[in-house]
Amino acid sequence: MISRRHFLKYVSAAAVGSGLVQPLLTWAVSQEGLYIPGEDGMIVRSDRFIDLETPAEFLNSWITPVPHFFVRNHMHEPSTLDADTWQLSVRGEVGRPLTLSLAELHNFESHSVTNTLECAGNGRAFQQPHVPGIQWQKGAVGTAKFSGPRLRDVLQSAGVKPTGRHVIFRGLDEVPGRVPPFIRSVPVEKAMEEDTLIATQMNGLPLTRHHGFPARALVPGWIGAASCKWLTEISVAEKEFDGNFMRPGYRYPNHPLKPGDPLNVDDSHVLDSLNVKSIITSPGDESNVQSRLIHIRGAAWAGEAEVVKVEVSTDCGATWQPAQLGRERARYAWRLWRYSWKVPKSGAYSVWSRATDSKGRTQPETPEWNPSGYLYNAIDQVKVNVQAS
Amino acid sequence: MFRHRNLSCLFFCYCFFCFGIWLQAQSLELPYGTMQTKVTTACTECHSSRIIVQQRLSKGAWTKEVDKMIKWGAVVEAADRDSFIEYLSTNFPPDKAPDPMPRTSKKP
Numbered sequence: 001m002i003s004r005r006h007f008l009k010y011v012s013a014a015a016v017g018s019g020l021v022q023p024l025l026t027w028a029v030s031q032e033g034l035y036i037p038g039e040d041g042m043i044v045r046s047d048r049f050i051d052l053e054t055p056a057e058f059l060n061s062w063i064t065p066v067p068h069f070f071v072r073n074h075m076h077e078p079s080t081l082d083a084d085t086w087q088l089s090v091r092g093e094v095g096r097p098l099t100l101s102l103a104e105l106h107n108f109e110s111h112s113v114t115n116t117l118e119c120a121g122n123g124r125a126f127q128q129p130h131v132p133g134i135q136w137q138k139g140a141v142g143t144a145k146f147s148g149p150r151l152r153d154v155l156q157s158a159g160v161k162p163t164g165r166h167v168i169f170r171g172l173d174e175v176p177g178r179v180p181p182f183i184r185s186v187p188v189e190k191a192m193e194e195d196t197l198i199a200t201q202m203n204g205l206p207l208t209r210h211h212g213f214p215a216r217a218l219v220p221g222w223i224g225a226a227s228c229k230w231l232t233e234i235s236v237a238e239k240e241f242d243g244n245f246m247r248p249g250y251r252y253p254n255h256p257l258k259p260g261d262p263l264n265v266d267d268s269h270v271l272d273s274l275n276v277k278s279i280i281t282s283p284g285d286e287s288n289v290q291s292r293l294i295h296i297r298g299a300a301w302a303g304e305a306e307v308v309k310v311e312v313s314t315d316c317g318a319t320w321q322p323a324q325l326g327r328e329r330a331r332y333a334w335r336l337w338r339y340s341w342k343v344p345k346s347g348a349y350s351v352w353s354r355a356t357d358s359k360g361r362t363q364p365e366t367p368e369w370n371p372s373g374y375l376y377n378a379i380d381q382v383k384v385n386v387q388a389s
Numbered sequence: 390m391f392r393h394r395n396l397s398c399l400f401f402c403y404c405f406f407c408f409g410i411w412l413q414a415q416s417l418e419l420p421y422g423t424m425q426t427k428v429t430t431a432c433t434e435c436h437s438s439r440i441i442v443q444q445r446l447s448k449g450a451w452t453k454e455v456d457k458m459i460k461w462g463a464v465v466e467a468a469d470r471d472s473f474i475e476y477l478s479t480n481f482p483p484d485k486a487p488d489p490m491p492r493t494s495k496k497p
Contacts, residue, residue, distance in 0.1 A: 177434070
């Protein structure tokens with residue numbers, strides 16, 4: 001028989017030893033697949049309702065392939081979606097209310113916009129103190145070419161009255177319990193811009209179910225939540241919609257809060273344009289590199305503004321070097337960037353990136369904290385272990 | 390002989406702990422506890438438990454979340470509210486390391 005003393009000793013040793021397998025198991029679980037049709041290698045933040053994050057290493061191309069494009073659902077996807085019976089109604093402060101079939105919607109001239117779509121909560125996982133919500137890290141963002149009629153063409157066809165100041169979108173999301181429906185609005189000025197669409201295509205193909213088939217709003221440069229999916233009703237109103245996903249949801253404090261402070265809804269505003277932000281997509285965080293020449297790559301975007309520079313630091317912010325911006329560009333799309341770094345000697349390094357935009361905004365070292373973790377845009381950092389002779 | 394038995398015991402304990410970590414990392418089940426079944430029933434009526442296990446919140450923040458979910462239709466008996474908050478804030482506190490998340494696969 002093993003004595004009690006020995007048994008406890010072995011239990012303790014095993015417990016300590018098993019701690020070493022945690023990183024291995026973390027890797028193993030991340031490799032294990034969970035089948036969600038149309039999605040490839042995405043990080044599953046939630047499988048019901050579906051919320052999928054793009055791993056940073058997939059964000060190295062200017063256009064993000066649809067199977068690698070993040071999915072953000074606030075509730076369940078519509079259980080039935082039939083292109084033949086789907087209808088879009090346009091009503092409210094309009095002279096001629098409309099009900100359009102998909103075929104009738106396609107009669108409007110189609111327009112394409114390459115847009116970087118980012119969830120307002122992207123980076124929420126890095127907020128300190130932690131805040132509730134889907135714990136996105138870097139990858140609730142992607143760039144795609146969206147195509148479809150201009151929203152303004154459809155609104156002009158319905159004849160917006162002078163009293164119509166806001167355009168409300170309602171999707172077919174299926175609401176669980178007593179959760180308020182996902183309805184949001186944008187000011188009529190944004191709705192009437194030439195690049196605001198009722199998108200029916202993404203990267204040249206019809207929208208997939210996860211991305212809002214058969215039609216979604218596309219409000220370029222703005223937070224992803226503005227671009228409602230599975231669009232079924234557009235309502236023109238005198239006032240901004242004030243349901244849950246406009247108030248208190250998706251609001252930002254007018255003045256910086258101390259970490260942990262609650263939001264005063266009456267001293268806040270609805271989120272609209274995205275912030276200036278860059279991320280490092282390669283090398284990966286905590287990666288081992290066996291070369292003295294490292295090609296650092298990433299993407300940078302700024303909502304309705306333009307990225308004017310991206311800088312890289314390899315000495316924890318003491319000095320910054322300009323990165324080379326990629327040639328591919330569009331008004332609302334991110335710029336890819338790269339920086340070739342000659343590493344002076346082997347060792348552990350922290351590589352930082354920061355973007356500056358045409359409004360003069362630069363990514364801060366410490367982001368503004370807010371209770372929902374919106375618009376996180378701190379300087380991005382990856383740790384790299386260089387082992388080269 | 391004695392040495393082999395000692396090694397076997399150590400190996401058994403090691404496997405036991407590894408299996409526990411594996412289950413925790415892998416499982417959709419909420420952690421064991423007197424409120425496990427009630428919390429699972431109330432929350433997964435509407436959404437996956439993955440949404441819960443990724444949160445790392447203080448007791449105050451969990452209190453707000455539980456109250457919001459009750460308002461939104463989660464069936465929680467009034468007498469259970471505090472136990473829900475206690476269970477969630479004990480198992481998913483701010484200082485706990487994040488759980489790994491699986492990835493989607495191309496094929497079923």
